[in-house]
Amino acid sequence: MEKLAYEKPMINKISAGVPDKFGLGANIKPVTHIDGVSITELIEKYGSPLYVLSEKTIRETYQKALNAFKTRYQKVQFAWSYKTNYLNAVCNIYHQEGSWAEVVSGFEYQKAITNGVPGNKIIFNGPDKSREDLTLAIKNESLIHIDHQDEFYDIQSIARELNKKARVAIRVNMDTGIFPKWVRFGFNLENGEAWAILNKIMTDDGFELIGLHTHIGTYIMDANAYGVAAAKLAQLAVRLEHKYNHHIKYIDMGGGFASKNTLKGAYLPGSDTCPSFDDYAEAIASALQHSDIKYDQMPMLILETGRALIDDAGFLAGTALANKRLPDGRRSLIIDIGVNLLFTSFWYEHLIAPAQMTPPYTEDTIIYGPLCMNIDVIREAIKFPVIEKGEHVVLSRIGAYNMTQWMQFITFRPKIVMIDTNGETHVVRENENHETMNALDRVPEHLKGFEL
C-alpha cells in the first residue's frame, strides 16, 4: 500500500451537509481529461504550464451561437474578434466555420490578410488606424468602422488620393440603460454626433456608407440592453432612409456577450447568471423585427462576439510548486501559473480544479502564482483540496484574451496545444526560449563585454 500523503493537523469547521447562504459547501470535481486526453500526459509531453484548446468546443459553441441567431433572423454573419485570440489555428477554425474577421489594429489586419481572409470580409475597428492601414483597407474594400472625426478626415483625404470609395460604417455609442456607459469609442447618438457624421459621410463622394456599428460594452449581463441598442440603430437606419433614401446593408451589434466566468465580487456563479446566446439573440432579433425597417430591406446582422465563443474552449494546465501555511493560519498553494499567463484573473474568479483525484476534504486556500510579485494571486480564497508539490491543476474557461494579453515576465511563455475533433493533439504555438527572446535584443558595441 502506498504511503498516504502527510497532512499537517488543522482544526476546521465542518460545513458539509448543511447549506449556508452560499449554498452547499464547495465540492471541487477534479478535471483529469480534456476531450478524452489526460492532462498529466499532456504536461509530461509538452511541459508545464501548458495552454490547451479544444477544437470541438470551439466549433460547437460557434454553431450554437450561430443557430441561436439564424433561427431568429434572416441574415446573420459572425466576424471573429481577433483580439480575443489571434492564434492562427484558432482564427482559421472560425473562418472555416464561415466567420469573417474583425480586427482593431494594423497588426491584426495583416494577420487576417495573411490567414487568407478576403479584404472585403475584414471589419476594421478601433481608434488606432494609421494612414497606411487605412490606405490598405480602402484598397482592399474592407469595412472600415470609423471611430472619430480625425479618422473621417484621414479617410476622406486618402479616398480622394486613391480616387476610390471607402466602404464604411460608423461606430455609435449610446445610452442603453446600463452602467457603465461606454462613450469613449465612436460617435454619440444622443447628443447628435452620430447623425452629424452620418450627414457628412452621406454627402461625401469618397464614402459608401454600408453599415452601422455599436459595441455597448463588455461582459454585459443584461440581454435587453442589446435590444435597446438594436432598436436605436434601426431607428438611425430608418432616419437615413427617410433623408437619403439610402439602405444600409448591415447592422453590427459588436460583441460583449458574457461568458460563463464569474466576475470578482459576483454573488452567484456566472454559469447561473449570465444570459445565453438565445437570450441575446432573442433581444436583438425581436428588436430588429419590430423596428420600422421595411421587411424586404432588413439589413444583415453582424456579430463580433469573441469572449463568449472562445472562453470555454481554453484551459491552462499547471503544476503545484509548493504548499505553505501563512501566519494567519490560511493555507496557500503556489502553482506555476501566474498572472502573466492569466491576465483575466484580475477580474474573474477563475475555475480551478485539481487534475487528479484528491481527498474529499477542502480547506480555505489562497492560490499564488510563481512570480516574485505581490500581486500574483490567482484565487484569493477558495475551498480547495490538498495538492502535493508536483501534482497538477487545471484552470478552465480561459480561452479569451489570455493568449493575446499574456506577458513575458521573468520566464518564457509556454506552448499552446490544440486537441482536434478526433482527439489528436497538435502544438499550435511553440514556447519561447533564450534564442527567441534574445533575437530581438540589440546590445550597443560599448556595452558588449564586461569584467566582474
Added chain:
Amino acid sequence: MTSKLSQHIKSDQFRLFIDSLLNSYSQIFFSTYKPFAILILLVTCIDFYTGIIGFLAVCVTSIGGFALNLDKTTVSKGLYGFNGLLVGLGLGMYYSLSWPLILIVILAGILTLFISVSLQGVIGKYHIPVLSIPFLLGIWIFTIATKHFDALGISERGIYTMNELYVIGGHSLVKMYEFFNAAEIPSFFKVYFISLSAILFQYNVMAGIILSIGLLLFSRIAFSLSLIGFLIAYTFYQSINADITLIEYSYIGFNYILTAIAIGGFFLIPSPRSYLSVGILVPLVAILSISLSTIFMQFGLAIYSLPFNMLVLLFLYVLKFRMSYSPKLAEVYQQHNSPELNLYTYINNQERYHFLNYIPIELPFMGVWKVSQGHDGEYTHQHNYRYAWDFVIEDNHDKQFDNQGDFVEDYHCFNKPVVACGNGVIEEVVDYVDDNAIGEVNLEHNWGNTVIIKHNPYVFSKVSHLKKDSIAVKKGDAVTLGQTIAKCGNSGRSPYPHLHFQLQSYPYIGSETLHHPISNFLMHKNGKQTLVNYQVPEQGDTISNAETNELLNKAFHFVPGQNLKFKVAGHKKFAEIEWQVNITPDNRTYLACPNSKSKAYFVSTDNLFYFTHFEGKKGSLLHHFYLGAFKVQKSFYAHHQVIDQIPLHQYFPKKYRWPLDFISPFVQLAKSRYKLNYQSIDDVFSPSKIELHSETSNLFVGKTLNKNNYIIKINTQGIDEFNVLQTSNPVSLKRT
C-alpha cells in the same frame, strides 16, 4: 408608285395575307409548313385550271375573312381558307373553266367562309375543331344546285390530263407522269399514293408521291401515321374480303390517312395510346365509309371526307368527358401545328413545368431545422393528414434539448419564430391553448394554437402547436413571405415542442392535408448545402430556406420597354446588337432581336428566371442567350447547379433529329440538357460581380453529340457580359 407598292408588300398586313393563302393549302394536312404548302399548290396545278380555280377560292375566303374583320390569326393560319380551297378544287375539277364558274366559285368561297365561321362559333365552344365539315356542306350544296345550271359545262379535262401536262411541262413531264402511273409499285403503295392525291380531287400516283414527300418534310410522325393508318385500312379491307383498290373505295382512302394523322399525332400528343386509338378508329372509319356511301349514293352525292370528320369529332368529344386528366393520352392544348413540336413541347413541359401546378411555398421558419416526421409518418401523419411535416431543431449531438429536456424551455425549437411560408391573408387564428408540460398531450384541442394562411382560393397553409400568446397576427391580416407570425410552442397534441406544418385545400382547422412541395429550400447534408426545388422534404432531412440574391434578381429583371444594348466582338455580321424587352397582350414577356427577327419568351418570378419558348433563327445571338440563360435561380450558392431540359426542337441538330422523330412517340433516345454553375461572387452581402457558367449539350442514348458553353457576367448594372465559347468562333457581348 413603286416605292408605295414595295412598302405595301413589306407591310405586316400583306405578309398576313400571303400567310393566309399558303397556310390554306398546308392546313389540309394540319400544317403551316410553307414548303409543304408550295408543294400542295403545285400538285393542285397538275390540272392547271383547277389549280387556278382553287387559288381563286382561297383568295376569296382570305379577302372575305380580312374584310369581315374576323380574327386575323385564325384567317392567316388558313383555318377558314382550306375549306374554301377544297370546295374550289372540287368545283374546278368538275366543271370546265368559264365566267359563270368563276362567279359560282366566288359565291361558294363566301358561303364556305360563312359556314366555317358559324360552325366554329357553334362547336368551337366545346373545344373541338370544325375540320372539313364546311367543305362538305359547301360542296354538297353546290353540287346539287349546279346540276341545274346549264351554263356550266362538265369538265372534260380530266380525260385529257396529258394534254394539260404537255402544255405545262412539255414532253418530259408527261413521260414522268406516265412513268409513275405505269410503274410497277406494290399495289399497297399505289393505292396509298392515289388516295393521298384524291384529297386534292386527283387520281394519280405522281401527285401522291409529291404529297407524301411534302408530308415527310413537314413531319416524320404525320408521314408514318399516314402509312400506318392506310395499312390498317388495307388489312381491314382484306380481312373482310373487300377490294380497296376499287375506285369507289380508293377515292375516299384519304379518310384513313387523315384520321390517323389527326388522332395519332395532331389533336392528341403522339404516344403509344394515340397510335392504338388510330388502330381502333380506322376500321370504324372504313365501316362508316361503306355505309355512308350507300346512303349518299341515293342522292347522287359523294361522301368525300365525311367518315373522317364524323369519327374524329366523335372521338375528340368523347375524350372531353374523361373524369381526370390522363398524361398517357393527352390532348394538345397549345397547338404548334406540328406533331413533332407538340410532342417535344409536351415532353419538355412535363419535365420542366410540373412546378407550375404549385404555388411558391417556402419553409415556415428561420435557420436550420430537421424534419422529425414527414409525409406518411409513423406517428400522426396518416390517412387524411398524411401530407404534413413536423419540424424540430437539433444540435450537433442530434439532441433537441439542453439539460435533461424536462422543461419546454430546454428545447431548441421552443419560442423560435414561426414565419409565413408565402404571401397571403390570415384565415384563422387560435391562441388560447396552454402549452403542455413535457410528455403530456392535449387531446381536446388536438392542433393547439394554430394559424391558417390563405394563399389563394385553393391553397391554405397551417402551422400548429404554437406557443400560447405568441401569435402576432390576427384574422384578416395580410402577411408576406418570411414575416414572423408566431413562436414555436408545445400546445395541443404535442408531447414535446415541435412545429407542425401542412398545406390544405380548405380553410378549416382539421381539414385534410394537400400534397404540395416546398418550392425552394436548402438541404444540409455532411456539411454541404444543396439547393432543392419543388420537392417534399423527407423525415430526417435537415433543411433551411434559401436566400434570394439581389444582384441576380436585378440582372434578370427585365422591364418591358427596356433595351439591352451590347457591343459584339467576334461576330461576322454585327458589331452591335440591341434586344428589346416586350410584352404580348396576354402578358407573356419576351426578348426580341430585330436583326434576326427572333423572339425568346421568358418568365421572371421572385426566385426564378426561365425561358419558355424561342421562335426565330436558330444559331442567332438571341438563340444563344436563350440557351445560355435557359433557367437561372436567383439565389447564389457557390457550386450550386441548375439542371434543366431544353425542348428537342429548339436545340437538337436536325440531321440527327429526323430519324428519331419516327420513334419519339414511343421512346426518347435524345435529350438536350442545360446545366448552370454558380461560379463566383465577389462579396456576399453587397455583391457587385457574379459569374455564371452554363453548358448546353445534346445527348443521344447518353452520348454527347455536341455542346455549347456560355459565361454570363453580372455587375451592379445587370447583365454585363455574355460570352459564347465556341472553339471555332467565340463571340462575346459586352453591355453598353
